[in-house]
Amino acid sequence: xxxxxxxxxxxxxxxxxxxxxxxxxxxxxxxxxxxxxxxxxxxxxxxxxxxxxxxxxxxxxxxxxxxxxxxxxxxxxxxxxxxxxxxxxxxxxxxxxxxxxxxxxxxxxxxxxxxxxxxxxxxxxxxxxxxxxxxxxxxxxxxxxxxxxxxxxxxxxxxxxxxxxxxxxxxxxxxxxxxxxxxxxxxxxxxxxxxxxxxxxxxxxxxxxxxxxxxxxxxxxxxxxxxxxxxxxxxxxxxxxxxxxxxxxxxxxxxxxxxxxxxxxxxxxxxxxxxxxxxxxxxxxxxxxxxxxxxxxxxxxxxxxxxxxxxxxxxxxxxxxxxxxxxxxxxxxxxxxxxxxxxxxxxxxxxxxxxxxxxxxxxxxxxxxxxxxxxxxx
Ligand code: MTE
Ligand code: MO
Numbered sequence: 001x002x003x004x005x006x007x008x009x010x011x012x013x014x015x016x017x018x019x020x021x022x023x024x025x026x027x028x029x030x031x032x033x034x035x036x037x038x039x040x041x042x043x044x045x046x047x048x049x050x051x052x053x054x055x056x057x058x059x060x061x062x063x064x065x066x067x068x069x070x071x072x073x074x075x076x077x078x079x080x081x082x083x084x085x086x087x088x089x090x091x092x093x094x095x096x097x098x099x100x101x102x103x104x105x106x107x108x109x110x111x112x113x114x115x116x117x118x119x120x121x122x123x124x125x126x127x128x129x130x131x132x133x134x135x136x137x138x139x140x141x142x143x144x145x146x147x148x149x150x151x152x153x154x155x156x157x158x159x160x161x162x163x164x165x166x167x168x169x170x171x172x173x174x175x176x177x178x179x180x181x182x183x184x185x186x187x188x189x190x191x192x193x194x195x196x197x198x199x200x201x202x203x204x205x206x207x208x209x210x211x212x213x214x215x216x217x218x219x220x221x222x223x224x225x226x227x228x229x230x231x232x233x234x235x236x237x238x239x240x241x242x243x244x245x246x247x248x249x250x251x252x253x254x255x256x257x258x259x260x261x262x263x264x265x266x267x268x269x270x271x272x273x274x275x276x277x278x279x280x281x282x283x284x285x286x287x288x289x290x291x292x293x294x295x296x297x298x299x300x301x302x303x304x305x306x307x308x309x310x311x312x313x314x315x316x317x318x319x320x321x322x323x324x325x326x327x328x329x330x331x332x333x334x335x336x337x338x339x340x341x342x343x344x345x346x347x348x349x350x351x352x353x354x355x356x357x358x359x360x361x362x363x364x365x366x367x368x369x370x371x372x373x374x375x376x377x378x
Contacts (some may be wrong), residue, residue: 001019001020001021001045001048001049001194002018002021004021004049004192004193004194005021005023005043005194007193008038008039008192008193008194008195009023009039009040009043009194010025010029010037010039010040012025012026013025013026013040013043014026014118014120016115016116016117016118016121017111017112017115019048020045020046020047020048020112020157021043021045021049021194022043022044022045022115022117023042023043024042024117024118024120024121025040025041025042025120025123026120027118027119027120027264027265027267028264028265028267028281030120030122030123030264030283031264031265031281031282031283031322034124034313034314034319034320034322035088035124035125035126035187036123036124036125037187038125038186038187038189038192038195040123041091041123041125041186041195042093042120042121042122042123043194043195044093044095044115044121044208044209045155045194046112046155046157046166046229047155047156047157047158047166048155048156049155049193049194050154050155050214051193052154052197052198052214054073054197054198055073057072057073057198057199057216058070058071058072058216059071059076059182059199059215059216059217059218060216060217060218060219061135061136061139061217061218061220062217062218062219062220063146063150063219063220063221064142064143064144064145064146064220064221064222065136065139065140065141065142065143065146065220066139066140066141066142066143067139067140068139069138069139071135073184073198073199076129076130076135076182076184076199077184081138082130082131082134082135082138083130083131083134084128084129084130085128085129085130085131085181086126086127086128086185087126087127087181087202087204087318088124088125088126088127088316088318088319089124089125089127089181089202089204089316089318089319090122090123090124090285090318090319090320091122091123091124091125091202091208091211092121092122092207092208092257092260092285092287093117093121093122093207093208093209094207094208094209094234094254094257094364094365095114095115095117095121095363095364096117096118096119096120096121096122096260096262096366097117097118097119097121097260097262097366097370098114098115098116098117098363098364098366099116099117099118100353100366100368100370101353101354101363101366102114102116102363103353104353105363107361107362107363108361108362112157112159113233113362114362114363119262119263119264119282119283119370120264121208122283122285122320124319124320125186125187126186126187126188127181127183127185127186127202128183128184128185128186128188129181129182129183129184129185129199129202130181130182131175131178131180131181131182132149132175132180132181132182132201132218133175133176133178133180135182135218136175136220142172142220143220145222146172146220146221146222147171147172147221147222147223148169148170148171148172148220148221148222148223148224148225149169149170149171149172149174149175149180149218149219149220149221150167150168150169150217150218150219150220150221150225150227150230151167151168151169151170151201151210151212151215151217151218152165152166152167152212152215152216152217152218152219153165153166153167153196153212153213153214153215153216154214154215154216155213155214159228164227164228164229165227166212166213166214166229167212167225167227167229167230168209168210168212168225168227168229168230169210169221169224169225169227169230170203170206170210170255171255172220174203174206179203179204179205179318180201180202180203180204181201181202181204182199182200182201182215183199183200183201183202184198184199195213196212196213196214196215197214199215200212200213200214200215201215204317204318205256205257205287205288205318206255206256206257206287207234207254207255207256207257207287207364207365209229209233209234210255224253230253231248232248233362234253234254234362234364235248235251235252235253235254235362236251236252236253236254236364236365237250237251237252237361243361246361254364254365256287256288257285257286257287257288257365258286258287258288258347258349258365258367259284259285259286259287259288259289259291259341259342259343259347259348259349259367260284260285260286260341260349260365260366260367260370261282261283261284261285261291261294261323261339261340261341261349261370262282262283262339262370263280263281263282263296263337263338263339263370263372264281264282264283265279265280265281265282266278266280266337266372266374267372268372268373268374269372269373269374269375270374270375271374271375271377272374272375272376272377273377274329274376274377274378275378276328276329276330276378277326277327277328277329278298278326278327278329278337278374278376279324279325279326279327280296280324280325280327280337280339281322281323281324282294282322282323282324282339282370283320283321283322283323284312284320284321284322284323284339284341285319285320285321285341286341286343286344286347288343288345288347289343289344289345289347290315290316290317290318290319290321290343290344291312291320291321291323291341291342291343291344292342292343292344293306293307293309293341293342294306294307294312294321294323294325294339294340294341294342295307295339295340295341295342296325296327296337296338296339297336297337297338297339298327298329298331298335298336298337299335299336300336300338300371301336301338301340301351301369304340305325305327307323307324307325308325311323311324311325329376329378330378331376331378332376332377332378333375333376334373334374334375334376335373335374335375335376336371336372336373337371337372337373337374338369338370338371338372339369339370340369349367349368349369350367350368350369351368351369352368352369353366353368354366354368
């Protein structure tokens with residue numbers, strides 16, 4: 001996959017893991033544009049990048065559908081069969097900001113799963129394709145008992161001496177709500193190889209893991225997928241279960257992304273010389289709605305300032321909003337800036353990082369107020 005990293009990614013990506021390739025863009029660049037440049041969009045891979053020839057590619061729609069079908073790319077793109085749809089959607093890896101949890105607790109140390117992401121495992125694109133709802137309709141609709149949709153990716157990965165395909169699932173209601181897209185374009189260009197060429201799913205509001213790259217089969221099934229990525233990764237446990245008793249069957253699958261945000265400039269531990277104002281910039285996102293209010297603090301969260309609403313970028317239903325504010329700052333020395341966001345359901349972020357409260361061995365969804373320390377010289 002290194003060849004594709006060189007062809008399809010900016011040269012200054014932060015390589016979080018070399019193989020499988022996992023990378024995120026530099027912090028300041030990510031918040032320059034609402035729509036992330038394809039070259040700067042983070043990459044999260046469990047295995048290698050499969051080489052698929054678009055002319056040979058087919059998609060099987062199988063399992064509990066009334067008329068199972070195999071579609072070619074031509075058929076999928078035939079506008080007389082399926083209306084084409086473009087949607088601006090943010091993809092966020094549930095591992096975003098994991099470095100803050102690792103600082104508290106190292107997890108099980110499996111780097112393949114616990115990749116040390118910063119605040120850049122998130123990106124926004126205009127994805128073009130067809131709504132999965134229409135494709136299921138074309139297959140005669142779901143048969144009795146269909147509750148989940150399983151997505152099969154053509155890549156393979158190794159874990160504990162075994163080889164697996166990348167397979168995940170989402171509840172059927174997600175497709176019924178028109179929140180699953182089968183996408184072949186990213187910002188008006190064919191999907192880059194590293195992002196799932198020729199076709200991937202884009203699942204709005206869910207953790208990035210459900211947006212299956214290199215898609216070749218969709219299977220309607222009666223229960224969540226038994227595949228290891230669905231069953232054994234991306235699981236959340238309640239505190240009461242305790243680490244010793246945590247088995248995959250008594251955790252719950254992480255699907256929706258919580259509301260979260262990050263300060264992307266200035267970066268942690270920088271020194272800033274200023275005249276009483278420091279500009280902060282960052283992103284804010286919620287998987288079950290959209291950000292309506294962003295608040296920042298220069299004193300670790302005692303006094304909060306609201307980011308003026310007009311300093312938030314345009315509202316999309318399924319995407320982040322970037323924000324910026326000129327913070328009045330008199331103090332000199334080390335300051336702790338932090339940010340918290342409220343979404344349209346008035347959800348906001350926990351105050352502190354949660355790994356220490358033993359919920360989450362794989363260190364997912366770091367959604368606490370994001371904090372950066374800066375040295376102020378006024
Ligand atoms: N799909 C396949 N087939 N293989 C993968 O390893 N990684 C998932 C998801 N889809 C993955 C996949 C995860 S965990 C995330 S966060 C997103 O892809 C990342 O998408 P991107 O690499 O296009 O940014
Ligand atoms: Mo992810």
